[in-house]
Amino acid sequence: MNSMTLLHPTREELQIASVLHALSDPQRLRIVQSLAESPAPRRCGSFDLDVTKSTLTHHFRVLREAGVIDQREEGTARLNCLRRADLDERFPGLLDAVLAGAPAGAAAVAPAGAPALR
């Protein structure tokens, strides 16, 4: 029932400054990398990020409100997927350039030697 509160900008409403802001955090970038590699939507809890639940919720909201990800409720889970087609249409080449330039794997988010929390 919370799905009513999950606002998503339309493709036409996407703003490059908002998209760049959403991508400018190492942890959000890691989420986007993971979604880009995932053939299926992923639950919020399935990401290896060493952050609190509230911080994780914040990151997903920033990504959703910027139009980078789509979130939908399914039962008690919130499923996430990348809005690749919308991003590629509005800002051709941007997502690919960001993904290519982002640090590989968990090195982007976990301090050296610090295991990611699950």
Next chain:
Amino acid sequence: MNSMTLLHPTREELQIASVLHALSDPQRLRIVQSLAESPAPRRCGSFDLDVTKSTLTHHFRVLREAGVIDQREEGTARLNCLRRADLDERFPGLLDAVLAGAPAGAAAVAPAGAPALR
């Protein structure tokens, strides 16, 4: 003599999150657009942005510290140019995608109907 304080990251030190953050502000994006169109370095005061001098100084510092622009002192002026080669080398396609996706001209920074201050 202030040039000693103008720190610039090396090409190898550029971080994509910092670059994306620097580009995620509409006014900084406008500065980058203007520099991309300029064959010669430009003075800080030569940009049509409706912001205070201290805000402008802040924007230039964010861009410089992220490695997006190079700043150097020349007499009493501070000259700016885009670090296009460094950005293209580290993050191929990123700058072009951002420039292509950014709103055209001053529409990026001035509210509708509000003329830019000069």
